[in-house]
Structure formats: C-alpha cells, structure tokens
Amino acid sequence: MLEQLKEEVFNANLDLPKQGLVKYTWGNASAIDRESGLFVIKPSGIDYETMKPSDMVVIDLDGNVVEGDFRPSSDTATHAVLYKHYQEIGGIVHTHSTWATIWAQAGLDLPAMGTTHADTFYGSIPCARYLTQEEIDRGYEAETGNVIIETFEERGLDILAIPGVLLHGHGPFTWGKDVHSAVMNSVVLDEVAKMNLFTRELNRFSEELPQRILDKHYLRKHGKNAYYGQK
Amino acid sequence: MLEQLKEEVFNANLDLPKQGLVKYTWGNASAIDRESGLFVIKPSGIDYETMKPSDMVVIDLDGNVVEGDFRPSSDTATHAVLYKHYQEIGGIVHTHSTWATIWAQAGLDLPAMGTTHADTFYGSIPCARYLTQEEIDRGYEAETGNVIIETFEERGLDILAIPGVLLHGHGPFTWGKDVHSAVMNSVVLDEVAKMNLFTRELNRFSEELPQRILDKHYLRKHGKNAYYGQK
Amino acid sequence: MLEQLKEEVFNANLDLPKQGLVKYTWGNASAIDRESGLFVIKPSGIDYETMKPSDMVVIDLDGNVVEGDFRPSSDTATHAVLYKHYQEIGGIVHTHSTWATIWAQAGLDLPAMGTTHADTFYGSIPCARYLTQEEIDRGYEAETGNVIIETFEERGLDILAIPGVLLHGHGPFTWGKDVHSAVMNSVVLDEVAKMNLFTRELNRFSEELPQRILDKHYLRKHGKNAYYGQK
Amino acid sequence: MLEQLKEEVFNANLDLPKQGLVKYTWGNASAIDRESGLFVIKPSGIDYETMKPSDMVVIDLDGNVVEGDFRPSSDTATHAVLYKHYQEIGGIVHTHSTWATIWAQAGLDLPAMGTTHADTFYGSIPCARYLTQEEIDRGYEAETGNVIIETFEERGLDILAIPGVLLHGHGPFTWGKDVHSAVMNSVVLDEVAKMNLFTRELNRFSEELPQRILDKHYLRKHGKNAYYGQK
Numbered sequence: 001m002l003e004q005l006k007e008e009v010f011n012a013n014l015d016l017p018k019q020g021l022v023k024y025t026w027g028n029a030s031a032i033d034r035e036s037g038l039f040v041i042k043p044s045g046i047d048y049e050t051m052k053p054s055d056m057v058v059i060d061l062d063g064n065v066v067e068g069d070f071r072p073s074s075d076t077a078t079h080a081v082l083y084k085h086y087q088e089i090g091g092i093v094h095t096h097s098t099w100a101t102i103w104a105q106a107g108l109d110l111p112a113m114g115t116t117h118a119d120t121f122y123g124s125i126p127c128a129r130y131l132t133q134e135e136i137d138r139g140y141e142a143e144t145g146n147v148i149i150e151t152f153e154e155r156g157l158d159i160l161a162i163p164g165v166l167l168h169g170h171g172p173f174t175w176g177k178d179v180h181s182a183v184m185n186s187v188v189l190d191e192v193a194k195m196n197l198f199t200r201e202l203n204r205f206s207e208e209l210p211q212r213i214l215d216k217h218y219l220r221k222h223g224k225n226a227y228y229g230q231k
Numbered sequence: 232m233l234e235q236l237k238e239e240v241f242n243a244n245l246d247l248p249k250q251g252l253v254k255y256t257w258g259n260a261s262a263i264d265r266e267s268g269l270f271v272i273k274p275s276g277i278d279y280e281t282m283k284p285s286d287m288v289v290i291d292l293d294g295n296v297v298e299g300d301f302r303p304s305s306d307t308a309t310h311a312v313l314y315k316h317y318q319e320i321g322g323i324v325h326t327h328s329t330w331a332t333i334w335a336q337a338g339l340d341l342p343a344m345g346t347t348h349a350d351t352f353y354g355s356i357p358c359a360r361y362l363t364q365e366e367i368d369r370g371y372e373a374e375t376g377n378v379i380i381e382t383f384e385e386r387g388l389d390i391l392a393i394p395g396v397l398l399h400g401h402g403p404f405t406w407g408k409d410v411h412s413a414v415m416n417s418v419v420l421d422e423v424a425k426m427n428l429f430t431r432e433l434n435r436f437s438e439e440l441p442q443r444i445l446d447k448h449y450l451r452k453h454g455k456n457a458y459y460g461q462k
Numbered sequence: 463m464l465e466q467l468k469e470e471v472f473n474a475n476l477d478l479p480k481q482g483l484v485k486y487t488w489g490n491a492s493a494i495d496r497e498s499g500l501f502v503i504k505p506s507g508i509d510y511e512t513m514k515p516s517d518m519v520v521i522d523l524d525g526n527v528v529e530g531d532f533r534p535s536s537d538t539a540t541h542a543v544l545y546k547h548y549q550e551i552g553g554i555v556h557t558h559s560t561w562a563t564i565w566a567q568a569g570l571d572l573p574a575m576g577t578t579h580a581d582t583f584y585g586s587i588p589c590a591r592y593l594t595q596e597e598i599d600r601g602y603e604a605e606t607g608n609v610i611i612e613t614f615e616e617r618g619l620d621i622l623a624i625p626g627v628l629l630h631g632h633g634p635f636t637w638g639k640d641v642h643s644a645v646m647n648s649v650v651l652d653e654v655a656k657m658n659l660f661t662r663e664l665n666r667f668s669e670e671l672p673q674r675i676l677d678k679h680y681l682r683k684h685g686k687n688a689y690y691g692q693k
Numbered sequence: 694m695l696e697q698l699k700e701e702v703f704n705a706n707l708d709l710p711k712q713g714l715v716k717y718t719w720g721n722a723s724a725i726d727r728e729s730g731l732f733v734i735k736p737s738g739i740d741y742e743t744m745k746p747s748d749m750v751v752i753d754l755d756g757n758v759v760e761g762d763f764r765p766s767s768d769t770a771t772h773a774v775l776y777k778h779y780q781e782i783g784g785i786v787h788t789h790s791t792w793a794t795i796w797a798q799a800g801l802d803l804p805a806m807g808t809t810h811a812d813t814f815y816g817s818i819p820c821a822r823y824l825t826q827e828e829i830d831r832g833y834e835a836e837t838g839n840v841i842i843e844t845f846e847e848r849g850l851d852i853l854a855i856p857g858v859l860l861h862g863h864g865p866f867t868w869g870k871d872v873h874s875a876v877m878n879s880v881v882l883d884e885v886a887k888m889n890l891f892t893r894e895l896n897r898f899s900e901e902l903p904q905r906i907l908d909k910h911y912l913r914k915h916g917k918n919a920y921y922g923q924k
Contacts, residue, residue: 019485023250023418026347045460074451074459096347102426105345106434114567115632116488116558133443140447169440170346187485195564197433202659203568209631212595216602220536228536229507254712254880257809276922305913305921327809333888336807337896364905371909400902401808428895481716576798577863578719578789649716657795664890665799671862674826678833682767690767691738 001058001067002040005031009040010053012179016095017048019187024048027095028073030059031179032083034090037061039083043070063142074141081145082175086159091179093186099193100172100186103127107168110192111208113199117192118209118217120185122161126151130168148173161222164189232289232298233271236262240271241284243410247326248279250418255279258326259304261290262410263314265321268292270314274301294373305372312376313406317390322410324417330424331403331417334358338399341423342439344430348423349440349448351416353392357382361399379404392453395420463520463529464502467493471502472515474641478557479510481649486510489557490535492521493641494545496552499523501545505532525604536603543607544637548621553641555648561655562634562648565589569630572654573670575661579654580671580679582647584623588613592630610635623684626651694751694760695733698724702733703746705872709788710741712880717741720788721766723752724872725776727783730754732776736763756835767834774838775868779852784872786879792886793865793879796820800861803885804901806892810885811902811910813878815854819844823861841866854915857882 012029016022025048030041040056057068063080065072073079079092103110110125112118128151135143148165151157163185164174174185199206221228243260247253256279261272271287288299294311296303304310310323334341341356343349359382366374379396382388394416395405405416430437452459474491478484487510492503502518519530525542527534535541541554565572572587574580590613597605610627613619625647626636636647661668683690705722709715718741723734733749750761756773758765766772772785796803803818805811821844828836841858844850856878857867867878892899914921 023422024415026350043461070461071458096345098422098426099429101345101347102429102433105426105430106437108434113631114558114563116563119488130441130444136443136447140451169344169444184486191485191560195560195567197429198561198564198659199567201432201663202564203570206568210592212598213592213631216598220602227533230505230533254884255877257812274923301923302920327807329884329888330891332807332809333891333895336888336892337899339896361903361906367905367909371913400806400906428891432894575862576789576794578794581719646717653716653791657791657798660792660795660890661798663894664795665801668799672823674829675823675862678829682833689764692736692763 002033002036002038003053005033005040006053006056008179009042009056010051012091012093012183013042013051014048015183016093016186019183021095021097021186021190027093027097028075028079029091029093029179029183030073030076030079031091032089034087038066039079041072041076041079043068044073046070075144077139077141078145078148078173081142082148082173085145085149086175088160088177089175090177091182092173092175093179093182094171094173095186095190096171097186097190097193099197100166100190101170102197103193104166104171105169108166110166110189110196112214113196113206113208114192115209115213115217116188116195118214119221120188121164121192122158122214122218122222125162125164125166125189126155126157127166127168161218233264233267233269234284236264236271237284237287239410240273240287241282243322243324243414244273244282245279246414247324247417250414252326252328252417252421258324259306259310260322260324260410260414261304261307261310262322263320265318269297270310272303272307272310274299275304277301306375308370308372309376309379309404312373313379313404316376316380317406319391319408320406321408322413323404323406324410324413325402325404326417326421327402328417328421328424330428331397331421332401333428334424335397335402336400339397341397341420341427343445344427344437344439345423346440346444346448347419347426349445350452351419352395352423353389353445353449353453356393356395356397356420357386357388358397358399392449464495464498464500465515467495467502468515468518470641471504471518472513474553474555474645475504475513476510477645478555478648481645483557483559483648483652489555490537490541491553491555491641491645492535492538492541493553494551496549500528501541503534503538503541505530506535508532537606539601539603540607540610540635543604544610544635547607547611548637550622550639551637552639553644554635554637555641555644556633556635557648557652558633559648559652559655561659562628562652563632564659565655566628566633567631570628572628572651572658574676575658575668575670576654577671577675577679578650578657580676581683582650583626583654584620584676584680584684587624587626587628587651588617588619589628589630623680695726695729695731696746698726698733699746699749701872702735702749703744705784705786705876706735706744707741708876709786709879712876714788714790714879714883720786721768721772722784722786722872722876723766723769723772724784725782727780731759732772734765734769734772736761737766739763768837770832770834771838771841771866774835775841775866778838778842779868781853781870782868783870784875785866785868786872786875787864787866788879788883789864790879790883790886792890793859793883794863795890796886797859797864798862801859803859803882803889805907806889806899806901807885808902808906808910809881809888811907812914813881814857814885815851815907815911815915818855818857818859818882819848819850820859820861854911 016027032039057072058066176182247258263270288303289297407413478489494501519534520528638644725732750765751759869875
C-alpha cells in the first residue's frame with residue numbers, strides 16, 4: 001500500500017538528522033496521496049538506525065490508522081488537520097531544530113531580513129500562540145493544527161507562500177508541495193532563524209529586507225515568471 | 232563478570248564523543264547491576280580509540296575496585312554516592328558538554344523554556360553550589376555526590392523527573408533508568424542549554440513554558456498515561 | 463570545450479558544501495579562460511550529487527550561453543559583468559554562507575580585526591548598497607555586478623587586494639586569480655565574519671588591527687616581498 | 694634524520710584540522726629533540742592532503758634550516774625563540790582557532806571560569822601585547838617569541854602551568870612536554886574560550902572559579918599528588 005510514498009517518507013525522515021535538524025527521533029515527516037486521501041507518517045519513537053520503509057504508518061484524514069505494525073508519530077493528528085484543511089499541501093515536517101526553536105521559545109515572528117529567506121518564504125514566518133487549557137484537554141495535537149490554521153487565517157497568509165510556522169514554546173512545522181520540499185523548507189527556516197538572530201545581535205537596528213528585493217527574489221524562484229532552476 | 236553491562240557501559244562512553252558531548256576522554260559513563268550491588272565504569276584517561284569493553288572497571292557501592300586492570304575514572308566516588316542513595320538510578324553520565332557547562336559556569340538553574348526540555352525534564356534543572364574547602368579536603372568526588380543529593384532534597388525534587396544537575400563552575404551530571412537513558416538525557420540537557428541561552432539573547436523577556444504545556448509534554452511521554460513511543 | 467576549466471569549476475562548486483559554505487545548491491562558482499574570453503559556470507538548481515563536469519555551462523562576456531545542456535546559474539550576469547570589467551579576476555564564487563550573510567544582512571562593512579583577515583584581505587570588506595527599483599527592473603543580476611563595481615570605484619579599492627564584497631540583505635561574492643583562490647577567499651571571509659561578530663560581543667571596544675600589523679601580515683603573503691609558502 | 698619526530702610532527706599537524714582548529718594550512722606544529730638541539734616543523738603552505746612525514750623541515754635553535762626540501766613554516770623563528778628560552782617545552786602549536794582567536798582579537802586575558810580550564814591551565818591565559826613597528830622591522834616572528842617571553846616573565850608565570858598564550862589581534866600559541874600535549878592544550882584553550890565567552894553573555898556577573906576549586910582540579914591531574922589517568 002502506497003509503497004513509493006512510504007519510501008519517500010522514510011527517506012525524508014532520515015534526511016532530518018542528516019541535515020542536523022533532529023537528534024535521535026525528535027521529529028517527523030509525512031506525505032499525502034491526494035487520490036486516496038491517505039497519508040504516510042513515521043512510527044513513534046523508532047530508532048532511525050533500524051527503521052525500514054515498511055514501518056511507515058498509513059493514516060486517513062481523520063487521523064485513524066489504516067495500515068501499520070507500529071503506533072504512528074504522536075503528532076499525527078496535527079498532520080491530519082493540516083492535510084484536511086489545505087488541499088495544496090503534499091508533505092509536512094515537524095522538528096525541534098535549534099535555531100527555529102529558539103525563535104519559537106522567544107515567541108517572536110521571524111522577519112524576512114535577507115534573500116536567503118526571500119528565496120523560499122514570501123514574508124515573515126508567524127509564531128502561533130500557546131494552546132489554552134481547554135484546547136489541550138480537547139486534544140493537544142489536533143488543536144495544534146487548528147491554531148496553525150487560525151494563525152494563517154487571521155493574518156490572511158497564503159499557506160504555500162509562507163510554508164512554515166513557529167509554535168510558541170515548542171518548535172517549527174513546515175510543509176510544501178511534497179515531503180522533499182517540506183524538508184528543504186525546514187532547512188531554510190533553521191538557517192534564516194540563525195542568521196536573523198545574529199544579525200540583530202550585530203546590529204540591533206538591522207532592517208527587514210525592502211519589499212522590492214523580497215519581491216524580486218521570491219518571484220524569480222516562484223510563480224509564472226520564475227527563472228531559477230531548469231524549468 | 233558483568234560482561235553485558237561492560238559492553239553497555241563501553242558503548243555509552245563511546246557515544247559521548249559521537250554525540251559531540253566530549254572531547255578526548257573528558258567524560259565518564261557508568262551503569263549498575265542492582266542484584267549484585269556492583270557498578271561498571273570506564274577507566275581513567277584511557278584513549279577511546281584503543282579502549283575495549285574488558286577495560287571497564289567493576290566497583291562496589293562504597294567505591295572500592297572489585298575487578299579491573301586499570302584505575303577507574305577519577306569521578307568514581309561521585310557515581311558510587313549517587314547509586315547508593317538513589318535506588319531508582321541505573322546509569323550515570325558526566326561530561327563537560329559545551330552549553331550545559333556554560334550554564335554551570337554562570338551558576339544558574341536552567342529553566343524549562345520549551346517542549347524540548349519538557350519532553351525529558353519536568354521543570355528547572357538545578358545548579359548545585361560549589362564545594363567548601365572542608366568538603367574538598369574530606370573527599371572532593373564523594374562530596375560532589377553529597378552536594379547533588381543536598382540540592383535535590385532541599386528543593387524536594389524527584390530524581391527521575393529531573394534526571395540531571397549542573398555543578399557550579401564544573402559541568403553536568405545526568406542519570407536515568409539505564410546508561411543509555413543517561414546519555415540521552417545529557418544530549419537533551421546540552422541542547423536545551425544552548426536553546427535557552429540564545430532564547431534569552433533574542434528576547435530577554437522570554438517566559439518559562441506555561442505549566443499546562445510543561446505538564447502536557449512531560450506526561451505524554453512519562454508515567455501511566457504516556458502515549459509516546461511503542462509501549 | 464574548455465574541459466579542464468569545467469573540471470576545475472565543477473570541483474570548486476563541490477567544495478562549497480564541503481567547506482560548509484552552502485546547503486543544497488545555494489551558491490555558484492565560475493572560472494574564466496581569458497584567451498577565448500569565455501567563462502564556465504555551474505547550471506542552475508542541479509543537485510550536487512548527480513552533477514557532472516560536462517554539465518557546466520560555457521558563457522561569453524555578454525552573458526550569452528555558448529555551450530551547455532542546462533540553463534546556467536541565475537546569477538550568471540553578475541559574473542559576466544565582473545569578468546568584463548576586471549581583467550585580473552580568474553574565478554568568482556557566490557554563497558549565502560552563514561556569517562558573511564549575517565554582516566550583509568546587518569548592512570555593515572567587515573573591518574580587519576585580526577591577522578586571519580589581514581593574511582587575505584588588505585583592509586575592510588565593503589558592504590554594497592541595495593539595488594533601486596530601477597536597477598532591479600533593468601536587470602537584477604547585471605546591475606548587482608554594476609553596484610559591486612561602483613562600490614570598489616567610489617572607495618578606490620584594489621579588486622585583488624580586497625577580493626570580496628558583501629551585498630546588503632543578500633550575501634557575499636568573492637573572487638581571485640583562479641576559482642580555487644575564490645573558494646578560499648569565501649572560506650576566509652566567512653570565518654573572519656564569525657570571529658569579528660563575537661569579538662565585538664566579547665568586547666564592544668575591540669579595535670581594528672593596527673595598520674603596521676595589517677601591512678606586515680598582508681605583505682608577507684602577497685606582493686614582491688612575500689615569504690609565505692614555497693615560492 | 695629524526696624520523697620518529699618527523700612522524701609525530703606530521704601527525705600533530707594533521708590533527709589540527711581533524712580537531713577543527715585549522716582550515717587549509719592555517720597552523721603549524723613542531724617538536725624538539727633536546728639531545729641534538731634540533732626541532733622539526735611543518736613546511737610552509739603545503740596542502741595537508743599531499744604532505745608526507747619526510748616533508749617536515751629540521752631546524753636548529755637559531756632558526757636555521759638543517760635539513761628539508763621545502764621552506765619551513767613562516768612562523769619558525771617564533772618556535773625557535775621559545776625552544777631556546779624554555780628548556781621544559783617539547784612541542785609547540787600555533788593556530789587561528791575560532792574562539793581563542795576571538796579573545797585574542799578582543800585583547801583580553803582568558804580567565805579560569807570552570808574546571809575544564811583548571812584541569813589544564815593553572816590560572817588566566819594571558820593576552821600578549823601587539824608588536825611595535827621597531828619589533829616588526831627587527832624580525833616579526835622572532836620578536837613575537839620575545840613578546841611571549843616578556844609576558845610570562847612580567848607576570849611571573851610558570852610556562853608549563855599556563856601552557857598557552859593569546860597574541861593580541863592574532864591568535865593562540867600553545868605548548869607542552871611533547872607535541873601531542875601541545876595539540877591537546879590548543880583544543881582545551883579553544884573550548885574554554887568558547888565556554889567563557891557565552892558564560893559572560895549568559896550572566897555578565899559570572900565569577901572566576903574559586904581558588905580552592907582551581908587548586909583541586911589542577912593538582913589532581915598535575916604534580917606529585919596527581920591521581921588522574923593510569924600513572
């Protein structure tokens with residue numbers, strides 16, 4: 001069942017420690033097959049050295065296990081809520097990567113201060129609020145997904161133009177058209193989080209990138225007039 | 232004698248440089264066999280490239296060498312005191328890992344500022360006081376163990392809910408139900424020490440994690456209602 | 463066509479991630495054959511794991527593709543402008559390396575604070591201004607080259623004595639007599655950017671290197687009285 | 694001639710990039726044979742990937758080349774001056790390692806703030822002054838050695854109890870009873886330089902290590918009552 005997608009999700013999960021985003025099993029990546037409405041996610045707390053593609057777990061859009069020998073990632077319900085609400089998302093990644101988590105712990109939006117940011121994220125990456133006690137009681141992981149949606153809707157953000165979020169006191173989620181893009185977006189997010197922290201330390205008066213440079217860099221890589229890469 | 236435990240302790244000691252916690256031989260890991268009341272610890276100052284499992288030294292709870300061709304770690308008496316006082320500890324690790332040592336040098340408790348912390352430590356990680364001249368004269372290493380115990384008793388902390396401590400001007404000790412957990416707890420401690428330092432630099436008004444999120448994250452991984460991992 | 467130069471450029475591009483200057487394909491290196499007036503540059507957005515020397519693209523000094531199966535780096539026009547204006551340049555490298563980019567985002571010149579800097583750069587490394595909307599509309603990449611030239615001419619800098627520049631809000635460009643030197647200059651620039659940021663944090667009154675030490679270090683490695691290395 | 698020492702010096706030079714202290718060929722290690730009064734040092738600017746033990750250069754205590762196909766390190770005269778003045782030194786290392794260089798650029802002594810420092814250095818590591826124009830003209834490298842001697846004599850420091858120095862605006866030199874110790878001392882120096890910088894950032898009121906803890910840690914590893922390691 002969904003063997004190719006399992007292979008992709010398996011490799012994406014292995015990429016997380018390779019890219020320095022994850023220690024041990026702290027993180028999870030998933031990808032969806034829109035035709036069947038099923039997504040594939042890593043099992044919870046399995047050692048990456050022994051994990052196999054066939055250990056990946058298949059989940060429906062209500063978060064139920066459809067196939068799998070192991071329990072899925074404890075964050076599965078967050079993935080389900082996001083896949084259900086946003087048709088354009090093909091893959092999701094959650095990590096506690098060092099620098100993005102630092103911004104999440106500081107409770108601050110990550111502003112666009114350079115073209116490394118603008119090449120991937122078309123503006124500030126929002127920091128979503130803490131969950132309330134009521135939300136935690138109702139279901140921590142599903143409500144985390146709802147708070148992400150609330151954040152993007154309140155601010156009127158395009159989910160693919162800003163393919164990531166910081167959760168206050170927790171860490172980042174990123175997504176993309178597929179799980180490989182979602183991993184790349186996590187790499188970019190962590191790198192710009194590091195750069196922006198030290199940019200502020202070096203010069204506390206550092207400005208955000210002018211809108212014209214943000215436009216130029218984002219639009220030369222994204223949208224109908226893009227001219228980066230081979231297509 | 233205790234061949235399997237020697238293998239575990241040997242591997243745990245090799246994990247310390249692999250995880251970036253230790254340079255050269257700066258660190259030591261041990262594990263106890265509660266049935267015999269004997270623990271196994273690495274020899275002092277032996278190069279990790281030539282060290283073998285059979286070089287591990289067997290020690291009793293009063294810190295005496297029971298078996299071994301080499302002198303045990305110079306910190307052996309600290310391990311003995313902790314194993315003797317706390318029946319629930321199965322493994323202990325000591326390092327001078329960079330970021331935990333920075334908090335230890337600064338003489339500050341490490342507060343819970345994010346879920347990376349809350350997933351493993353149920354609250355602030357205490358910084359224990361310097362030893363007095365009298366304590367140093369009486370026996371530096373054993374008294375280091377006693378100061379750790381004093382710190383946990385004065386604050387009424389559960390030794391397994393807060394499986395680590397910072398020693399002022401020195402560095403961290405961590406422990407766990409086995410030596411593998413003790414190593415993981417050292418990795419987590421160093422990572423949150425790094426994250427929290429830069430969280431404070433980014434936003435000096437950063438708050439500690441709200442109690443409800445601390446509870447949720449700690450308790451979804453620990454205790455009878457845990458639902459992380461495969462059991 | 464220019465097979466040896468393609469091999470050099472290919473290897474220089476692979477050196478960028480090896481030296482920790484580049485993640486994924488964020489960066490580009492080129493080298494020129496002054497006899498034919500043609501330069502070789504990496505293709506745009508090709509995965510470094512599958513890229514071959516023969517995938518390199520040959521370009522003339524007006525930025526036109528002369529040979530190649532792939533589209534060249536999106537920054538090709540910047541390289542062309544620099545090669546055309548400065549006959550002494552043999553290789554060019556562009557990265558978003560972490561610490562150099564931080565200074566670029568802060569919009570600050572990188573001053574010479576130590577001999578690591580002085581061994582390679584004979585004074586401050588300038589930060590060039592943002593492009594205007596008119597310049598972006600006229601051609602972002604070619605105008606980036608023109609702003610670099612403007613910066614060096616306004617300040618009366620020798621292009622080989624200061625073999626690098628920071629672009630405000632973007633990142634560094636470096637160059638050299640060949641592409642291997644250009645890569646080394648990127649490594650030095652990123653390292654001194656890191657050192658100088660933390661030197662300022664440690665002691666905000668840190669001075670620039672005295673002129674006599676700057677002279678001594680630069681001139682023992684460069685120019686007719688150099689005595690470093692084997693020639 | 695001195696084949697075994699050449700092998701040791703060769704390996705010590707290769708250890709510098711392995712330990713992350715050196716990029717490219719920025720650094721040099723040497724060792725002396727006290728019987729013959731000759732020391733062995735790496736050649737200047739030779740690529741570490743092609744360098745062989747037999748490429749090491751043999752030098753007398755006046756800095757003259759006695760044997761070797763290549764020109765010796767440009768810092769050879771500094772090594773010669775130190776070996777001539779201090780009989781107890783067996784090996785010397787010079788690097789531009791990141792964190793030690795940051796303290797050197799800041800022009801600050803590196804105080805003992807923790808036991809990682811105290812295990813190797815018995816007190817503050819001094820920062821030596823800039824050379825004057827007259828000293829540079831007389832011979833930059835030999836006078837660098839003289840300024841190190843001046844620094845230790847003015848402060849009454851024991852050369853083996855404080856086996857390292859920072860040169861203002863430049864970087865560290867370390868030494869030891871042999872070249873392997875000198876390399877280890879460079880590793881320790883860079884690590885404590887990093888720890889102490891961030892200790893100060895975390896808590897600007899952080900104290901130096903109390904004298905009693907400095908004594909205890911230094912003396913349990915050094916001198917006649919040492920009990921660390923296997924002898």
